[in-house]
Amino acid sequence: MSPLHFDYSNLRQVLLQSVVIVCFGIGVGLMFNFPMLMKIMKEGAPKGERIVSATVAPRSPRTVVLEEVEQLQGKTLRIDARIPELYAEGHLPGAVSLPYAEVDGLLDSFKARVAKDESMIIYCSGYGCPDSFDLSLLLLAEGYQDVGVFEGGYPQWRDAGKPIETDLP
Amino acid sequence: MKPRGYYSWHLCRLLLGSVFVYAGLLKGLDLEAFAGQVAAYKLLPYQSNFIVAAVLPYIELIVGLHLIFNRLVRASALVVAGLCGTFLVLLSSLLIRGIDIDCGCFGPHDSSTPLQAIVRNLLLLTMAHFIFHLRNHYSPSSADESGND
Numbered sequence: 001m002s003p004l005h006f007d008y009s010n011l012r013q014v015l016l017q018s019v020v021i022v023c024f025g026i027g028v029g030l031m032f033n034f035p036m037l038m039k040i041m042k043e044g045a046p047k048g049e050r051i052v053s054a055t056v057a058p059r060s061p062r063t064v065v066l067e068e069v070e071q072l073q074g075k076t077l078r079i080d081a082r083i084p085e086l087y088a089e090g091h092l093p094g095a096v097s098l099p100y101a102e103v104d105g106l107l108d109s110f111k112a113r114v115a116k117d118e119s120m121i122i123y124c125s126g127y128g129c130p131d132s133f134d135l136s137l138l139l140l141a142e143g144y145q146d147v148g149v150f151e152g153g154y155p156q157w158r159d160a161g162k163p164i165e166t167d168l169p
Numbered sequence: 170m171k172p173r174g175y176y177s178w179h180l181c182r183l184l185l186g187s188v189f190v191y192a193g194l195l196k197g198l199d200l201e202a203f204a205g206q207v208a209a210y211k212l213l214p215y216q217s218n219f220i221v222a223a224v225l226p227y228i229e230l231i232v233g234l235h236l237i238f239n240r241l242v243r244a245s246a247l248v249v250a251g252l253c254g255t256f257l258v259l260l261s262s263l264l265i266r267g268i269d270i271d272c273g274c275f276g277p278h279d280s281s282t283p284l285q286a287i288v289r290n291l292l293l294l295t296m297a298h299f300i301f302h303l304r305n306h307y308s309p310s311s312a313d314e315s316g317n318d
Contacts, residue, residue, distance in 0.1 A: 017244030018251070021235070025228030033200060033223035040219045116269060141209055143269030 061136035064121050064148040066156055076146075077120040081131040082154065088167040092123065092157055095165070100124070100131035103138065116143050123150040123157070178303055185249060185296045186236030193229030195276030196222070206273030210259055211266075228252070236300070246301040253294040260287045 030037065069078070069092070078095035080087045087097040098110055114120070120139070124132040136147045150157075158164060196203045204222035207213065213221065228248065235245040260272060263283040272286035273279055281289070 014243045014247060017241050018247040021231055021241065021244055021248050022228055022251075025231045026224045028231070029224030029227035030220075032227070033219075036200065037216075037219055037223055040216055141270070 061122070061133065061140060061147045061149045064150045066150070066152055066160060066162075068148075069121055069123075069150050069157070070162065072119075072121065075119065076148075077114065077118055079120055079122045079135070080154070081122050081124040081135045082129075086125070086154075090158065090164045090166050091154065093163055093165045095123075098122075098135065100135045100138075103135065107138075107142070111142065114144075117145055119146040119148075120144065121148045121150050123153040126153040126155040127151055129153060174303070178300065181296050182236050182239065182242060182300050185246075185293060185300060186233045186238075188293065189229045189233030189249060190237065191233075192275050193226040193233060195279070196273075197226035197230065199276060200226070203273065203276065206271070209268075209270045209273070210263065211268065212259070212262070243301050243304045246297045246304075250294055250297040250301065253290045253297060256290050257287060257294070260290065 064072075073093065078092050079098050080091045080095045081098060081100045083099050083101055084097055087095075087099070091097070098106055122132040122136050122139075124130075124135075132149045132151070132153060136149045139147050200219075200222050203226070204219045207221050208215070208218040229252070232245040232248045232252075235241045236249070256274070260283045263270065263272075264287075270283075271279060272281045272283055274281060274286050274289070
C-alpha cells in the first residue's frame with residue numbers, strides 16, 4: 001500500500017479558484033435576489049431590528065382561551081403587553097407588565113428575572129390588538145419555550161366578570 | 170484493485186457535496202425565513218441579514234455541485250472548510266452569549282441546537298480536510314488535468 005501523499009501542490013491556483021467560486025456564488029445570489037434586496041433596502045426595518053427574527057421565528061405561540069387562563073392561575077406567568085397606564089388601570093391578577101411598545105428597554109431585565117422554561121400567557125387589549133402576538137413571537141425568538149397568547153385579552157376577562165387588580169392609589 | 174481509501178475518499182466527496190447541495194436548496198427555497206434565522210444570531214444590521222441569506226445558499230449549492238461532479242474539488246473543499254469554520258465561530262458565539270435558537274443550518278425547519286450543529290460542522294470540516302489533502306492521492310489522474318483541480 002502506497003504511503004499517503006498529502007497534496008500541497010498549486011496552492012495559489014486552488015486559492016484563486018476558491019475565491020472565484022465564492023465570488024461567482026455571491027454574484028449569482030445577488031442577481032437572482034436583486035428585486036427582493038432592492039425592496040428591503042428601500043423599505044428598511046419594518047419595526048426595529050428585532051422584528052426580523054421575531055416574525056420568522058420557527059415556533060408559533062399557542063392560543064389560550066379564557067377558561068384555560070383561569071385554570072392556570074398561579075401555574076403560569078401572566079404578561080400584560082399593553083402600555084403601563086392601561087396596566088395600572090386594571091390587569092389580570094398576578095400579571096406582570098411588559099409593554100410591547102417599550103420592550104427594547106425592558107427585555108434584558110425581563111430575561112434576567114424569568115427563566116427560559118417558564119410557562120407564560122400574554123394578553124393585551126383583545127382581538128384587535130396585535131401586541132400580545134408580536135410579543136409572543138419576540139419571546140419565542142429569545143428562546144422562551146412555552147408561550148401562549150390569550151387573544152380575548154383584558155376586555156374578555158373583564159367582561160366575563162373575572163377579578164381585576166389595579167395599581168391605582 | 171483500488172485501495173480502500175479510494176472509495177472512502179469518493180464517498181466522502183459525494184456525501185459532502187450532497188450535504189451542501191441539500192442545505193443550499195433548503196435555504197434558497199425560503200430566503201425570507203432564512204434571513205430571519207440569520208437575524209436571530211443578532212450579529213448583523215437589518216439589511217445585511219438579507220444579503221447573507223441571498224448569497225449563502227448559492228455558494229453552498231455551487232461548491233456542493235462541484236464536489237459531486239468531481240470538478241475543482243480542492244478549491245470547493247477549501248470553501249467548504251471556510252464556511253464550516255465561520256459557522257463554528259458563529260455557533261460558538263451563540264453558546265457564549267446564551268442565545269438559544271435553532272441553528273437554521275438546513276433551512277427554516279431545521280431545529281438543531283447550536284451544540285448539535287457544532288458537532289455536525291466539525292464532522293463536515295474533517296471531511297473537507299480529508300478531501301482537500303488527499304485529492305491527488307486518491308484521484309491523481311483527474312487532478313493532473315488542467316482546470317479539473
